[in-house]
Amino acid sequence: MAEANSKESQWATATTERLAEAGFRRGGARAAVVALLDEQSCALSAYEIEALLAARERAVGRASIYRILEQLDHLGVLSKVELGQGQARYEPIRPDHHHHHLVCDSCEAVIAFDDAPLERAVESISKRVDFAVEGHEIVLHGLCADCR
Amino acid sequence: MAEANSKESQWATATTERLAEAGFRRGGARAAVVALLDEQSCALSAYEIEALLAARERAVGRASIYRILEQLDHLGVLSKVELGQGQARYEPIRPDHHHHHLVCDSCEAVIAFDDAPLERAVESISKRVDFAVEGHEIVLHGLCADCR
DNA sequence: ATTGTTGCAAAGTGTTTGCACAAAC
DNA sequence: GTTTGTGCAAACACTTTGCAACAAT
Numbered sequence: 001m002a003e004a005n006s007k008e009s010q011w012a013t014a015t016t017e018r019l020a021e022a023g024f025r026r027g028g029a030r031a032a033v034v035a036l037l038d039e040q041s042c043a044l045s046a047y048e049i050e051a052l053l054a055a056r057e058r059a060v061g062r063a064s065i066y067r068i069l070e071q072l073d074h075l076g077v078l079s080k081v082e083l084g085q086g087q088a089r090y091e092p093i094r095p096d097h098h099h100h101h102l103v104c105d106s107c108e109a110v111i112a113f114d115d116a117p118l119e120r121a122v123e124s125i126s127k128r129v130d131f132a133v134e135g136h137e138i139v140l141h142g143l144c145a146d147c148r
Numbered sequence: 149m150a151e152a153n154s155k156e157s158q159w160a161t162a163t164t165e166r167l168a169e170a171g172f173r174r175g176g177a178r179a180a181v182v183a184l185l186d187e188q189s190c191a192l193s194a195y196e197i198e199a200l201l202a203a204r205e206r207a208v209g210r211a212s213i214y215r216i217l218e219q220l221d222h223l224g225v226l227s228k229v230e231l232g233q234g235q236a237r238y239e240p241i242r243p244d245h246h247h248h249h250l251v252c253d254s255c256e257a258v259i260a261f262d263d264a265p266l267e268r269a270v271e272s273i274s275k276r277v278d279f280a281v282e283g284h285e286i287v288l289h290g291l292c293a294d295c296r
Numbered sequence: 297a298t299t300g301t302t303g304c305a306a307a308g309t310g311t312t313t314g315c316a317c318a319a320a321c
Numbered sequence: 322g323t324t325t326g327t328g329c330a331a332a333c334a335c336t337t338t339g340c341a342a343c344a345a346t
Binding site: 012069080081082083084091094102103104111113117118119121122123125126129131132133134136137138139141142143144145148 | 153188213228230231233236250252253259261263266268269270272273274276277279280281282283284285287288289290291292293296
């Protein structure tokens with residue numbers, strides 16, 4: 001866990017740089033959101049982000065959270081995923097840590113997984129179809145170990 | 149197109165049977181929704197269903213549409229898919245016609261595709277994880293041929 | 297001084313619920 | 322006659338927008 005920190009802070013650093021390059025000014029709310037996203041390892045919803053920031057005494061307005069998430073998504077550093085729970089979730093894009101999600105239909109738990117053959121299958125399809133594939137999202141749903 | 153009808157009506161027939169078995173009464177609104185879903189080949193949103201039914205002079209209340217879709221989903225004959233467009237889409241589950249979706253980020257077009265290696269990769273993952281996988285949803289997004 | 301950033305409240309969109317009436321059994 | 326199905330309107334949850342105050346450049 002401790003050794004993950006250096007890798008995780010890479011994302012926050014790179015994101016801050018990208019923001020500066022893109023001409024954004026430094027803003028406290030945005031910095032707080034970036035720092036929070038950087039720490040969490042799996043996807044968070046906007047409400048979870050709001051609650052977590054409030055809990056650490058750096059409350060950020062809901063509208064600002066959505067605006068910031070949208071900016072980061074457009075910058076290409078954040079992935080917005082819809083797991084069929086009626087809300088979007090967001091997670092940092094770390095080139096070396098691409099993964100997908102298992103969603104428990106009972107308790108709504110979200111578990112990450114990755115799989116090389118799956119990625120290869122997606123790449124192969126991307127080349128085959130008459131469509132410029134830019135990204136993909138794979139969700140397996142069912143019952144987690146606890147709910148089964 | 150004409151020869152597809154016999155196959156498509158199979159779903160409506162089987163669904164009507166399943167509804168009866170499950171103890172549901174026959175209802176005009178539900179029959180209209182089932183008939184409509186049966187005809188369309190790709191996933192529809194609740195609003196599209198409402199509009200299409202109204203256009204054919206068999207208007208069904210919005211609440212009823214959502215209730216019916218939920219029942220069919222629970223019965224296991226309908227698939228609710230979230231393609232990241234902020235709304236759910238629904239399509240009949242036809243065991244022999246399993247497919248996934250390409251979504252155009254520009255024009256929101258939805259195109260179906262299927263791929264055997266992809267399905268095999270998902271099956272393989274399903275066996276590997278500590279999770280009772282019951283279904284999966286794969287969405288590729290990017291730009292369609294027209295928008296590219 | 298200018299322009300981007302933030303927070304609040306209001307509005308918007310897709311979905312669900314409460315309730316009265318109609319339809320199926 | 323009892324129970325389920327349906328439609329309307331209201332409520333709801335998540336997200337977006339308008340606007341005034343604030344902070345970065």
